[in-house]
Amino acid sequence: MAFFVVPAFALVGIFVVYPVARTVVLSFLDSDGKFVGLQNYIKVLSSREIVNLEGLSRGFPLGALVHNLLWIAIHLPLTLALGLVLAVLLRNVRGGAVIKSIIFLGMVMPMIVGGVMINFMFDRNLGIFNAFMEIFAIPARSWTAYPDTALLALIFGSVWLWVGFSTVLYSAGLETIPKDLYEAAQLDGASALKIFTKITIPMLRPITIVVVTMSLLWELKVFDIVYVATMGGPGGASNVLALQMYLHAFRAMDFNRSAVVAVLLTMSTLLVSLPLLRTLRDDQS
Amino acid sequence: MSRLFVVPVLLLATILSAVTLTVIGPWAGPEMEKFMPVLREFEKQTGIKIEYKIYRAEDLANLLPAQFAAKKAPGDVIFMWASFIREYGQKGHILTLNGVLDEAKFLPGALDAVKVGDKLYGAAYTGKVKPGFWYRKSFFAKHGLTPPNTWDEFVELLEKIKKIPRIKAPIASGDGVGWPLSDVTEHFLISFGGPELLLDLIEGKVRWDSNLVMKGMNKLVSLLKNKYFGEPTEWTLVLKQWWNGDYALYFMGSWITGMVDDPNDLGVFALPGANGVVFGADYAFVPKYTQYPEEAKKLIAWLCGPEGQALQVKQGGHVATAVGIDLSSYPPVDREVAKIIQGVTALPDLDDSIGGEFQPTFWDQLKLLWVAPDRLNDVIRTLQEKAPKK
């Protein structure tokens, strides 16, 4: 038995568990290795890079933490709604599988390329988004170059990339709902809307939990896209926690602050995965 | 008897011809093609073979410390940032060049960037200058425009250009990692704060919110607010647009002469009052761990001396740090640039010299300033935060 399990978990122990523990420890030390308690946490949480209260009156940047929260607030509902709508829509379309594949391509590509595509989409000269905006008589600009729109451009671009996930998952889920439930409801005279809200959505709950969890994790951890598209700019207007962690560690050489950001990020992701953890544990036991 | 001589002579010849020096530089493509003739000339004159390898400075910054720690070096003559050469010279990884180079043969100030005390750790090669705003002479002729001699004339010029129908904006804003925006900003700082200001900012002797700095910044912001600058656009794309007439002026380095179809149509003027120009000289050094110290020193002395530099400027797009090079060695377009910098102080690039965390912050903040000039105070505050302190 040990033969099967030990090699794998030995590697995980050395190269995952130990580094995580080390990062946690680093977050409580200063650059000389002295223990400083929560000092680093206070410094980081009150820094303008993480939360920028001036932004509330002035506009972006609002701080990396707020940016991630915004990402969640916009990206998550859109992913869920669009995914579900598209899954339902494409169920009875000829060639629906092909369309789903096309939508899913965004998930398959490396996110560094995803970032390039977002930059490209919103570019003043080459971006299709501006052509679209012309219809509404909105003047063309490079949307990722301006502080008030940089983050939003990235977020909406990421919806384009990520919606394939929820679409495909919901599509698969829709297939598992027994047809007789629908038939019975129709016999009872229920309206399409009622069927949708009272049968479809509840039956899709397990999938929704997965989509929500994975989306939240993704929205918290986003790095590649921001790195290549805006590098967190202009003026930090599109900074995100993962990028800030990197900047602290590998630009400013401040490993302790970077560890704090990493720990905060980790705590958020663990928090987010709790529901999924619970349902999975329930299923296993 | 003569046979006894032949053998050692042959051996010596083999050994000598076996000496291959490795030169490491960042130039690739067309820029590399301009560098190779200079290396070939050295090969011809001395018989020492040279191999050229391409490494960007950013990559060397990651690679060299580890190699030095292992007492190795990937090349015999390496081109690198001056700040790096100074730092690692002090740490003892670089051969001193006192006595190898004749310091009198260089522009005043050119070698300061690689000197620590009286120890000279590097040599200055040719460089690119960032002289000012470039325009197409044909464009100016067509619209009856002339280069300005005062600040007011400059603003008038911009206003006139703005009214030309096809123009998107008078001045094109090139963007990339962050320069050319930083180059324009430095030009304003020099013009209104004096050449010393740049050096003081690098050393941290002056604050970003001081009057001297704000003079230049406010002038810049006034232009930004009046929409005289275009929206930051990828700098090679906007070069094409500027050439096509969408913009009139483009602040660029002297390498632009190699990037346009008709270099003879190029004209350039600096901001009135600019007494310093940012001279992006390339610096080279010889690492302590080279296998051929004597040959490497010979190479660097020749390369960065008047002979090597004269050859390089002949290829176009380069300006020499060595003195005594006749203006006729320069191709016609570069001669204009060479003329501009006569009598002017050669300055190092601000963000390259400071490096560290300041450089990407500087670039990022300027990207913000360009599209939101009303945020000047925030930008200044952030720059002061990350600026080097004395």
Add this chain to the structure above:
Amino acid sequence: MKPKAMLVSLLGWLVALVWILPFMGVFMTAIRPLDELLNGWWNFQTFRPTLSNFAGAWNHPTAALSRGMLNSLIVAVPATLLPLFLATMAGYGLSRYKFRLRTPLLALVIIALALPQQTIAVPIFQMMNALNLVDTYLGLIIVHTAWGIPWIAFFMRNFFTTIPKAMEEAARIDGASDITIFFKVVLPLAMPAIGSAFALQFTWVWSDFFLALILIYSPDKLLATQRIPLMRGVYHVDWGLLSSAAILVMVVPIVVYLILQRYYIRGMVGWSLK
């Protein structure tokens, strides 16, 4: 077809068009010379397609994609096969044997799924530095392996719980050892799941940027994903070059996806449905 169904179909294909538009844009930018694109790639006044951008990106003097793709392959193949092997065994162990540490290990696996790569970045860099494995493929492969084991183990374990133990019990009665049973009986049955795990892990390692950014910096060792931001960088680079590089880099995972599509999808979906 009923009018309503037609409308729905139309809508569906409209959506597909909207979704594929950015790809078209990148493709157009990659094959057309820059002068044609100054007014938007959707203008077809002149159309002189050329493959020079692809050649330029492939042979770029400072960020050659040819080298980059090779490097990515050198990392991706071992970093897929190794964790696949180790984690399948671990998943089997977790599903078949009851032992005291089982629940905590399972919990660990699930936690590792959520972990951001940023959390291990600095210590991993320091560890690899100490082991002299910084800037080596081996170092990166080890980290990817350790990172991939938790999710693959979890995935395979779920799969194994759906397989009845009958065949294994029969083999055990016949006197086969546990190890023989695993390799001769279980593995062949697990092929579909292994296929899924392979597709997912390979595309994830290929697409990785952050770990490569931390651990690899020699110019000739850079992976394909690292070369993309370089092309936006200091020297003479334009959208045409960048677009063609982007296409080349994304082609590989897309091809893997198209070939192994069934397994890929089943892999993703399998997390929520049994």
